[in-house]
Amino acid sequence: MTDVILEKVGKTYPNGYHAIPSVDLSIEEGEFIVLVGPSGCGKSTLLRMVAGLESISTGELRIRGERMNDKEPAERDIAMVFQNYALYPHMTVYDNMAYGLKNRGMPKAQIAEKVSDVATMLGLTELLQRKPRQLSGGQRQRVAMGRAMVRDPKVFLFDEPLSNLDAKLRVQMRVEIRQLQRKLGTTTLYVTHDQVEAMTLADRLVVLNKGKAEQIGTPMDLYNKPATPFVAAFIGSPSMNLINANLTEQGVKISEALTLPLSHAFRGGIVWGIRPEHLEVSDEQNADFALRIQAVESLGAETLIHGKLETESGHGEPLVVRLSGPHLPDINSLMWLRAPVSHWHLFDANTQQRL
Amino acid sequence: MIENRPWLTFASHATLLIGIALVALPVWMALVASTHPASAFGVGHIPLWFGDAGAETWGTVLFEKAGNGVDTPVWFMMLNSLIMALGITFGKIAISLLSAYAIVFFRFPFRNLCFWIIFMTLMLPVEVRIVPTYEVVANLDLLNSYTGLTLPLIASATATFLFRQCFLSVPGELVEAARMDGAGPWRFFFDILLPLSRTNIAALFVILFIYGWNQYLWPLLITTDDAYYTLVMSIKRMLSVTDGDIAWNQIMATTLLAMLPPVAVVIGMQKLFVKGLVDSEK
Numbered sequence: 001m002t003d004v005i006l007e008k009v010g011k012t013y014p015n016g017y018h019a020i021p022s023v024d025l026s027i028e029e030g031e032f033i034v035l036v037g038p039s040g041c042g043k044s045t046l047l048r049m050v051a052g053l054e055s056i057s058t059g060e061l062r063i064r065g066e067r068m069n070d071k072e073p074a075e076r077d078i079a080m081v082f083q084n085y086a087l088y089p090h091m092t093v094y095d096n097m098a099y100g101l102k103n104r105g106m107p108k109a110q111i112a113e114k115v116s117d118v119a120t121m122l123g124l125t126e127l128l129q130r131k132p133r134q135l136s137g138g139q140r141q142r143v144a145m146g147r148a149m150v151r152d153p154k155v156f157l158f159d160e161p162l163s164n165l166d167a168k169l170r171v172q173m174r175v176e177i178r179q180l181q182r183k184l185g186t187t188t189l190y191v192t193h194d195q196v197e198a199m200t201l202a203d204r205l206v207v208l209n210k211g212k213a214e215q216i217g218t219p220m221d222l223y224n225k226p227a228t229p230f231v232a233a234f235i236g237s238p239s240m241n242l243i244n245a246n247l248t249e250q251g252v253k254i255s256e257a258l259t260l261p262l263s264h265a266f267r268g269g270i271v272w273g274i275r276p277e278h279l280e281v282s283d284e285q286n287a288d289f290a291l292r293i294q295a296v297e298s299l300g301a302e303t304l305i306h307g308k309l310e311t312e313s314g315h316g317e318p319l320v321v322r323l324s325g326p327h328l329p330d331i332n333s334l335m336w337l338r339a340p341v342s343h344w345h346l347f348d349a350n351t352q353q354r355l
Numbered sequence: 356m357i358e359n360r361p362w363l364t365f366a367s368h369a370t371l372l373i374g375i376a377l378v379a380l381p382v383w384m385a386l387v388a389s390t391h392p393a394s395a396f397g398v399g400h401i402p403l404w405f406g407d408a409g410a411e412t413w414g415t416v417l418f419e420k421a422g423n424g425v426d427t428p429v430w431f432m433m434l435n436s437l438i439m440a441l442g443i444t445f446g447k448i449a450i451s452l453l454s455a456y457a458i459v460f461f462r463f464p465f466r467n468l469c470f471w472i473i474f475m476t477l478m479l480p481v482e483v484r485i486v487p488t489y490e491v492v493a494n495l496d497l498l499n500s501y502t503g504l505t506l507p508l509i510a511s512a513t514a515t516f517l518f519r520q521c522f523l524s525v526p527g528e529l530v531e532a533a534r535m536d537g538a539g540p541w542r543f544f545f546d547i548l549l550p551l552s553r554t555n556i557a558a559l560f561v562i563l564f565i566y567g568w569n570q571y572l573w574p575l576l577i578t579t580d581d582a583y584y585t586l587v588m589s590i591k592r593m594l595s596v597t598d599g600d601i602a603w604n605q606i607m608a609t610t611l612l613a614m615l616p617p618v619a620v621v622i623g624m625q626k627l628f629v630k631g632l633v634d635s636e637k
Binding site for chain 1: 526528529531532533534535536537538542546547550551553
C-alpha cells in the first residue's frame with residue numbers, strides 16, 4: 001500500500017526564491033526513504049513541507065490517501081526528530097515524551113503505559129525523571145526518538161538526527177535506528193548529507209540537487225547505475241572518477257593520444273566515469289593508460305592512490321585508484337591501469353543523462 | 356582573575372565596610388530615633404543608641420491613626436501600597452509577556468513598527484505625561500480607586516523588551532516540536548514559554564515591585580481620599596504639619612516600615628533575580 005505520495009510538490013519562498021521546482025515521490029508503507037544531497041539542495045525544506053512546518057506552494061501531499069496540504073503538523077499523524085533534538089528543557093524525560101499524548105487528551109494511565117513501553121524499548125527507563133540537560137548526547141537523541149515513537153505515528157521524519165553526535169556514537173545510533181524502524185515497520189523519511197548514512201539506512205534513496213530529485217532508487221541501483229554525473233559523484237566514497245571526453249567511431253577519446261576503444265551509437269561530448277575501486281593494476285602491454293602517482297593514502301585495509309593521467313603535455317586528468325590491502329608505490333612513479341568496460345559509466349555531457 | 360595580594364584583600368574589604376556603613380548608618384539612625392521621644396531631636400545632638408520610648412512609638416505607629424492630618428493607620432496604608440505595587444507588578448508582567456509573545460511568535464503586518472512604538476514609550480514615563488494621564492483617569496472616574504492607582508502605570512516598554520529578548524533566544528526547533536506535539540498558541544505559551552522564562556519573570560518581579568512600591572507622584576496626585584493613601588506618599592504628608600512638633604520618632608518608624616517589603620522581596624528572590632539576569636538555561 002502506498003503510504004505517502006508527493007505529487008509535483010514545489011516550494012517558492014515569498015521573496016521569489018524557487019527552492020524546490022517539483023518533486024514526485026511515492027513511498028510504500030514501512031519503507032525507509034533517505035533524502036540525501038549537499039547542503040542547500042532543499043532536502044530539509046522538502047521534509048519540513050511533509051511535516052507541515054513549511055507551506056507547500058504547488059502540488060499535493062497525500063498521506064494514506066488523504067490530502068495534507070492545509071493540515072496542521074499535529075493533525076498529520078507524523079512525528080519528527082530534530083537535528084538539535086528540541087527537547088523541552090524544563091520537562092523531565094517522561095514529560096517530554098508524554099507531552100504530545102497529553103495534548104491529544106489521552107487518559108493518564110494509558111500515557112504512562114505507552115511511555116514506559118517505549119522507554120523500555122530504548123533503554124531509557126532509569127532516566128525518566130531526569131531533565132534533558134542531565135543527559136548525554138546519545139541519551140538525548142534516544143529521548144527525541146522516544147518522543148516520536150510514543151505517538152505511534154504513520155510517518156517518522158528525521159532531520160539529520162545524528163549530525164550532533166561523535167563518529168562512534170553515530171555508527172551505533174545508525175544501526176539502532178535501522179533496527180527500530182524494521183521492528184516498528186513505520187514509514188520513515190530521513191534527511192542527511194552523509195552518503196554513508198544514506199546508503200546504510202535506506203530502502204530507497206532520493207538524491208536531491210538544487211531542489212530537483214536527480215535519482216530515486218535503492219542504494220545499489222544508485223551505485224551501479226547512477227542516472228547523472230551528480231549522483232555518480234555523490235554516491236560512493238571516494239567518489240567516482242569523472243572525465244570529460246568525446247565519443248567517436250574509435251571509442252571514448254579522452255585526450256589526443258588516449259582513446260579507449262568502444263563501439264557505441266552516440267557521438268559527441270560525454271562524461272566518462274569509473275569508480276576508483278574498479279580500476280585494476282596491470283602490466284604495460286595490457287594497460288589502458290598510465291597514472292603518474294601524486295599522493296598515496298594508506299588505510300591498511302585499502303590504499304587510495306591519487307594521480308594524473310600520464311599524457312605528453314603533462315596536463316592529465318586527476319584520477320583516484322582504490323586498491324585493497326597495503327601498497328606503497330613511489331610518488332611520481334608510473335602505474336599502469338586497466339579500466340574494464342563493464343564498469344564504465346557514460347553520461348551525455350549536454351543533457352547530463354546516462355547513456 | 357584570582358590574585359593573592361594581602362593589601363588588595365584588605366583594601367577591598369575596607370571599601371566594602373565603608374560602603375556598608377554609608378548605607379546602613381541612616382537606617383540605624385532611623386531605628387534609634389524611633390525609640391526616643393519626638394522632642395529628642397530639637398535639642399541639638401543626635402542620639403546614636405536606643406532610647407526608652409520605643410514601645411510607645413511603635414505601638415502608636417502600628418495600631419493608631421498616623422496623625423498629622425492623616426486619618427488612616429500605617430498598616431492600612433501599607434496594605435494600599437502593597438495592593439498598588441502588586442497590581443502594577445503583575446499587570447506589567449502579564450501585559451509585557453503577552454505583547455512580547457505577539458511580537459516574537461506571530462506574523463502580522465507592521466510587527467516591527469508595533470515593537471518600536473512600544474519601545475518609544477520608554478521616553479514617556481508617568482512624570483512626562485502626567486497631565487494628560489490625569490485627565491484621562493479623571494474622565495474615566497477612576498480617581499480614588501485602586502484601578503486608577505495601578506492601571507496608568509502598567510504599560511511597560513522595558514519589560515516588553517526584556518521578554519522579547521528572552522523569547523528570541525528560544526530555539527526555533529522547540530517551537531516546531533511543540534507544534535508537532537499539538538500545542539496550540541495558548542498551550543505553547545503556558546506549557547513551554549512561561550516555564551522557560553521563569554527566572555526572567557522573577558527578576559522583573561523584583562525590579563517592578565520596587566518601582567511600584569516607591570511610586571510617589573502619581574498616588575499623590577490622584578488620591579484625595581484617606582482610604583487610598585499609600586505609605587510612601589504619606590510620609591511626606593506626615594511631615595507637613597503647620598506649627599507644632601513634628602513626630603520624628605513616628606515618621607522614622609513609618610519609614611522603616613516602608614522599607615521592609617522591598618527588602619523582603621529582594622532578599623527572598625535574590626537567587627532567582629541573579630539567575631534571571633545572568634544565565635539562561637536554554
